[in-house]
Amino acid sequence: MPEISGVPLDTAIPDNLTIPQFFLDSHHPRRPVRTDAPWLIENETGRHIGFEEIRARTFGLANGLSLRYGIKEEEVDQSAVLIFSPNHVDYAPAIWATHRLGGIVSTANPAYTVGELLYQIQVVKATLIIAHSSSLQTALDAAIAAGIPSDRIIAFGESSCQPTVESIIQFGLRNEPAFVERRLKKGEAKTKVALLCFSSGTTGKPKAVTISHYAPIVNIIQMAQQIKVNENYAPWKDQRFRLGDIAAGVLPFYHIYALVVGIHLMTFCGTGSTPNSATLQGQQTYNHPAVKNYDLSGIRYLICGAAPLSAELVHQLTKIMPNAQIGQGYGLTESCTSISLYPTDQKIGVPGSAGQLNPGVVARVVKSDGSLAGYNEPGELRVKSPSLALGYWGNEPATRETFVDGWLCTGDEVIIREDNEIFIVDRLKEIMKVRGFQVAPAELEGCILDHPDVADTCVVPVPDDYSGEVPLAFVVLHVSAATRVEKDPREADKVKASIMKHVTDNKIAYKSLAGGVEFIDVIPKNPSGKLLRRLLRDRARQLKAPGALKAKM
Template structure:
């Protein structure tokens, strides 16, 4: 347990705006998350922990699986304190079992987005030294695991059988109707280093005790580019993870207790969902209802069936609900609170959603390096419009002039900087980036904004060129480098533009080589094998020349101005 320094309301104007009953300098719980979840399982083993497409897992069953998986990791794979284990899984019951099992065994979780290209996954697993990867036998995902094995980026795969996540009838139907979607794992040329997830659980090995130092031992190595294009492994200690859970729990004022049901349509491998959709509710003994990906019809059916009341979301998802004729007020009637994160929430989306649902829509803000939540609007009453709310309990923030480095006053714009128990230990084996991430002990966010006299925080811009698309980081450099590999391309510059559906989307400006020609459709087809769907440019605009700075560097500033003047030309 950690207690923040005594508060000074003169320096923390947000404290006066806190909802009744929430205390800024309350005790923060830093008990490792797997211990909290196993305790919740023991408290009420018969309650439903996980609901996946109607198939349920009780807290008792979840605990048995976590312990068995931890035991097998230790006995069969030699996992011990500090061993990196990669998880490449969509939302299924396998994910929490693997996640908590790795932590119980003493290992460190390395999350991998299954949508990433093999090259991107290879960088993450190789950099982390994650020799073991847990994944699924769905062909589209499994073939990436095979490619990583072939390239030597991982040495062993643990593969779960997807139909086992489904309720009996759906399992039978899937095995018959969609058999071709499943990989023939036993026929893989790498079968000798592939182990069945279910076989490991069936062993029921008992794990050896592991002594965790919450403040030093790393629970999750979460890859993020921050404000640069090469992903770095943010080192999140057990205390970072559990502190942010405790902060969110206090801020929720009972919202995440068992009377609630939390929707997990956001992917657990994303830091926002990992914390808010999984760790916080399960540690409280609260039911989590999952979808493997976002489909509007499936989400509406889930809400109708489960009467879930808490929906963590990204603006893209909220916009889809708000704009859909098929989404009725009746289907959304169970929702009490929707929490928007991962990207800025446009006012248009907020207004449109309010016409469909009576749920309180609260915008939050965070970053991977803060485990992730820093600020959030109140979850029990309305907050100031367009604000990302107030700093969470135990969290300090300040705004610093981007040019001078001096702390600015109330209402003045500056870079948002953060201190608190949820702030990372640094980046994995990257001392220079770790040093650059902090200023005088404060985490630099790269976001520009200000605080008003009541302590409410407002963001206005980002310092760097990172594009946040549907809550995911997209790096212009990645798109530019892929585009430059086309033989007809001479120069390319990528910017982020406002997008009603995704929040932001990349647009590529391209100059072709003399005498060369290529269409937008042809170039997108070429890029399809090099970029994931999130990175694919919304639009490719061909120009005779691209603007440059005085020293000859390609400049984005003029392109942003040009695009804004055309009022967001659409493809």
Template sequence: MKPDLSQVDPLGYNLATRTNLGDVVVRTAALFPDRVAVVDRGEEITYARLAETVDRLGHGLRSLGLEPGTPVALTMMNSWQMLATYYACARAGLVCMPTNFLLSADDQRWILDDARPAALVTDAAFRPLHEQLLPGLESVTAVVITDESDPEPVAGRDTRSWRGLVDQAPDGPVEVIVEDRDTVQCLYTSGTTSRPKGVLVSHAAVHTALLSNALAIRMSWGPNPPVMLVVLPMFHVTALNTLSMPVILMGGTVVLVGAAFDPALSLDAMEQQRATHTMMLPMMHQACVAEQQRRQRDLSSVTTAIYAMAPMPEELLEEVDRLYPQAEVILGSGQTEVVPATTMQWPEHRRTAAASWGPQAVSVLTKTMGPDGRVLGPGETGEIVYRAPNVCSGYWNNPGANAEAFAHGWFHSGDIGHLDEDAVIWFTDRLKDIIKSGGENVSSVAVEAVVLGAEGVAEASVVGVPHERWGEAVCAVVVADGSVPEAELEERVVAHAKQRLAGFQVPKSVVVVAELPKTATGKILKQQVREVVR
């Protein structure tokens, strides 16, 4: 059954019924206009101000000649202006495309050439970068600078002031038809093994994930709003969709403390703003533990402390427990293509299934699948696959990747693992990182967990290297912590592994490096690690 809408204005019907990420701010501002939405390095932005800015900027972007569905690139540090720009794009039916400014200039140029954005919103600090990237990129016709009042042209483009675009725009809401499954964002994957892929995600998918995340980490609606310290970069799906936007949905406060992570500033902000939630990489939590030992803060307001991207040793977990005495410290996991969190531990899993990913999120159905497309049962190891309304719409300009990702009616994660009898997910390895040695499949993750426990090892990455006899040999690439002479480290690592692993899993070689290559969110770039040892 379908309604007869022949006598209904299409725009009016769309406005009355749609799912649009930009409308989130308007709804929250209607209820909590004077509540603080964002604290940006001490500056407080109320919901009323944020909502007004979003609509004005939406009008301003439309005045540049941008039509619905047009991508707008964002090269910006974490800021309230970045959030406002995202929501303005959503209200205006544009596609927001935050870019990772920590990538090489070559990768950034490739992304811009692939996505062909019509406009670029950026901070003045990135002017030299864009003077280098934009020549020859004809799609970008307009540049908007956030922190210059009368900017000079960038690479010969029509260049406007962000503030001026807002101030000169008309009052009133931006009202254009935007469908629930229209693309709201394009985030490029980190490209750990090849060129990044543009992940297209709809308004409905992100909105579903926001509700799911708010439930998962117990955000309160009404008189006790969440206060989230965000230290990860907002060009990444975690800081943007998993952390910041659920807070805005729930009428809470996002706390930003600067362009680069600083443990002292982070702890000070949590104490001053009475933060209830935060999420950090294990190395960030470790730095906060050390800083707290240097100078104590009252962090009793924190109720949820999440870690992700890498495992956290039990000793560090216990230190983080002491750092946040009232908090549940839990692991969250996911990927850009299935707007995270896709899985999240429950508090009890810290004791009963600490090495697991926890169960699926409320919006997600998770299974494992064999190479033949057969859905596997509990305890059977296969590729982890998903069905969910927060699965991406697909990859931009990449039909082959789409065919692989959506084979057999499921989204294929590229992760290997199994579900136990309680539907808790146990991750084995990335499909492409499994080491095939002498006819055995070796989980690099399992070996890394053991190597990290060896005396003298600060960080570790395990990869396969070509071997005449075994096909691939297990190689551990480690960063030393200085407690053991480097000349003895290989022998110690191998001896430690022999006591805890099967013979085919033990590293055949150990390479000591000064640092491991990582993405902006701390994910180890294994392809670059392989290049070091091959």
């Protein structure tokens, strides 16, 4: 199996349009023609927001940002507008308004600590922050530390102390246009930077993935072709996407998955989206007691990512969503989202499969010796796609490691069957995924080493039924701490709790040591000092295996 390919793309992709020009100013053969179907539905009020209002709010915000803050296209030392917010009806207009002005957008997790947000601000050189009212204090503290004036923090929602997005929109609408939107040259959309979305890459702190305007446009058209949008391929009731449908916006918009699929694909398909939807948000739907209070028979399409759907879980989902098509997809921030999806001829995707390659994607499976794997042989998945990111912002070494000769080295071990179903077997890179979020062990290790009782540490993933996997830390104690523990066994629990609290206090919630802390005499390393993480990962899985702790007692 030297290479396998998705079917060719069957429509042209414009390479001279920005993201808002593609979505707000143009048409594509794959795109259904909307009539009065809403683009967004405000969850709290039920207010429908249509095309004209979206377009007007985008213009008003762009004009206001230009007049009041001087946001514009920079020739050198480009900086970003950073959005620090949970889902909001003006999230998309904020992105598109910045792009109208030629600017770059970086999206941040609204649960970040001050330190985590400060790091992202510094990497992308943010000069303006749009934060939700619930995240304002963190944004202000991080801005002060970064040297950003407080009047350059704008609030989604109401605020008594900061300018609001609504006030900037109204200011922009009251004034004559202060900017001239630039039309890109042919091919320029492939290189003009639109988004800086953070990913942990292979190791270390999160890295800013550099995404062009062209990449998400390509990926949306790839997905639209894969799921046969605007094709009369089946009876209306069985078609996966239908004009006027409503999508529950439960995925966080700052994450590449929702940024491309939740906002832009749904918009392209003529589907209205409900940001901040309360539809069983964040719950284990198949067994949560709240399920009995809802009629879920109206759900027609469900796609899952981040961790494999077991046959048992699919079976339980079909019981409570009897009319839904259910399956999986796979992608990375570095691929600007989707690489594969379950096809439309499967009402229920193959259990455990990440689907089949999207149109225009080419894949190789490379074995550890560098040779190409055959069908049913494991190896690292490497892909080519016109949607690939440009690399890592300001980090050439990491870019060269991950993007090699036009191929994206995913770091995921896969098996591809003869029927082209892709199965993710393991992660070859050190990054773990907790509920779909990337967690770099090295980042947590750096935090743990700041604890006064810790001499050395290694963080590894352990399986978890809900989160997929969670971090567990093996810790070597300083002599003084080890002596305390030896004298009083009760001290061990106190030290472990203190280490876990230290991480919780300094990192976002999903990076907490939910797998626990285990003391160890020495961290295994090779002669060059590299952590032998796989040895400890295997040991951790043995510790956490059913019955292991009971047998240990």
